[in-house]
Amino acid sequence: MGIPLLQKLFVGSYVVRQHLAGRRRYPLVLMLEPLFRCNLACAGCGKIDYPDPILHQNMSVEDALHAVDECGAPVVSIAGGEPLLHKNLPEIVQGIIARRKFVYLCTNALLMEKKLSQYRPSIYFTWSVHLDGDREMHDASVCQPGVYDRAVAAIKQAKERGFRVNINCTLFNTAKADRVAAFFDSVKAMGVDGITVSPGYAYERAPDQQHFLHRDRTKQLFREIFQRGRGARQWSFSQSGLFLDFLAGNQRYHCTPWGNPTRTIFGWQKPCYLLGEGYAQTFRELMDDTDWDAYGTGNYEKCADCMVHCGYEASAVQDAIRNPLKALAVSLRGVRTEGATVPDIRLDRQRPAQYVFSQHVEQKLHEISRNRREVEMTAAE
Numbered sequence: 001m002g003i004p005l006l007q008k009l010f011v012g013s014y015v016v017r018q019h020l021a022g023r024r025r026y027p028l029v030l031m032l033e034p035l036f037r038c039n040l041a042c043a044g045c046g047k048i049d050y051p052d053p054i055l056h057q058n059m060s061v062e063d064a065l066h067a068v069d070e071c072g073a074p075v076v077s078i079a080g081g082e083p084l085l086h087k088n089l090p091e092i093v094q095g096i097i098a099r100r101k102f103v104y105l106c107t108n109a110l111l112m113e114k115k116l117s118q119y120r121p122s123i124y125f126t127w128s129v130h131l132d133g134d135r136e137m138h139d140a141s142v143c144q145p146g147v148y149d150r151a152v153a154a155i156k157q158a159k160e161r162g163f164r165v166n167i168n169c170t171l172f173n174t175a176k177a178d179r180v181a182a183f184f185d186s187v188k189a190m191g192v193d194g195i196t197v198s199p200g201y202a203y204e205r206a207p208d209q210q211h212f213l214h215r216d217r218t219k220q221l222f223r224e225i226f227q228r229g230r231g232a233r234q235w236s237f238s239q240s241g242l243f244l245d246f247l248a249g250n251q252r253y254h255c256t257p258w259g260n261p262t263r264t265i266f267g268w269q270k271p272c273y274l275l276g277e278g279y280a281q282t283f284r285e286l287m288d289d290t291d292w293d294a295y296g297t298g299n300y301e302k303c304a305d306c307m308v309h310c311g312y313e314a315s316a317v318q319d320a321i322r323n324p325l326k327a328l329a330v331s332l333r334g335v336r337t338e339g340a341t342v343p344d345i346r347l348d349r350q351r352p353a354q355y356v357f358s359q360h361v362e363q364k365l366h367e368i369s370r371n372r373r374e375v376e377m378t379a380a381e
Contacts, residue, residue: 002194002238004164006123007075007102014074015321025287027073028314031262031273034059034092038082040108042142044172044200044212048081050361053368055081057265061088065095067263070283077104077128077260079273084111090118097124104128106168108147112154121162128196129155131167133175134183141172152190159191166194166238173213177224184225184235194238198309199247201274214305215297215344219249223337231334239309241330243316247307249341251316255296255306259314261286266364271295273310275302277354298345301353 011028018026037055038048048055068076076096083089084107096103105119106128119125132141135148158165167187171180187195199213199221213221222244226232232244245251257272267279268286275295280286296311297303303311320327 002166002236004102004123010100010102011074011317015317019321025256025258025292027071027261028259028317029075029077029310030068030071030073031260031310032059032064032067032076032078033080033262033264034064034078034083034086034089035265036081037085038080038108039085039110040082040142040144040147044141044170051365054265054361054364057368058086058088059263059265061091061095064092064263065099067283068096068099068101071261071263073101073261075102075104077106079106082108082111084115093119093125097122100124102126104166106130108142109151109154110147112151113157116154116157116161116163119163121164123164126164126166126193127155127158128166128168130170131183131187132170132172134179134186137175137179137183140174141170155190155192164193165191166196167192168196170198170200171213171221172200173217175221177221177228180221180225181228184229188235192236194236196238196309197247199307201306201308212305213307215307218247218305218307219341222247222335223249226335227337231337233334239313240316240320240327241335242319242327243309243313245330245335246312246316248335248337249344250336251319252342252345253312253315253319254298254345255303255311256314256318257295257311258287258290258292259317260310274306274308294351297350298347299350301350304347304350 015028035058036048036050038045041048078089078093083105086092093103093105102124104126108130112127112129129151130142131148131151132138138148138151139145155165155167184195199218201212226244226248229235232241237244242251246253255272260273261283262269262273266276267281268283269276270278270280270286270290271292272295280289294300295303297306
């Protein structure tokens, strides 16, 4: 089962309570980034392209747990950077579990075997290992040979110790349906509990901008993949059936960026995990002061090709609550892989992209420099 039954019950009851309370916008998964530093330099990643003073910043345990309490989402995905480089991460994870939140610890697995003893198996805890396909595909994606083998070895160790383990797979325009399907079969044979799959998003500062998927190609690719897996029923996904149906072009969704709010060392990221166009100091400020209608496919040029789970999984979950019979039908018959796709969102009224990322970096560097001077002055006194 890709998602534990207890998690389904907790999240389902949480979503129903939000609907009964009449809340239009509410968080589903908190994306917590306690640092940006990483021990890999993947060509498709825009998360590590920061000056060293920023890469050396770590979110405190207190700030991390305050973000969990402030947000209130039932699921917390800890990403980065490489989270296992954070020396206080076990304390953060334990604090989240103590709050009965479901933790997905995202990792490239290079440090995973070394760090396994610092964590305990729990129904509330899942390792989410980054694997972008088979050995050749993954090592090319992360720009380093041997990473796939180390990740698979770490997965084996974690399963032997009783942990839940998922894989997090991002696909680019070089992906071939046959190879991806064979890779999913191999993941199933490893005993992995679930698969999180998503098309890559074109981070504006990523070194490689040539291999991100466009919407039409995304739908074609996922139809071809799911066709080889009995409408995706052959594999265990840690995602809703309606989101997988959306990837195959059978559902038309607008993104719900507030469903996966992101807290980084900069603050609460506006508007989502993938776009950093401003930061709020509090979660309430993020929710109340963000111009949500200015973003999303059809509204903003940067969002035109995005079909990533952190934007659309919450949309699919909300649809499942409103239309449970439709969700049940997709679950039983699998994802439709033939016939016409639904009409897509029009792009002729989207506003042009703005490039404001560097401003936030400069502001953070100024803050770090100011704090360092204050510490030095205090020490001199």
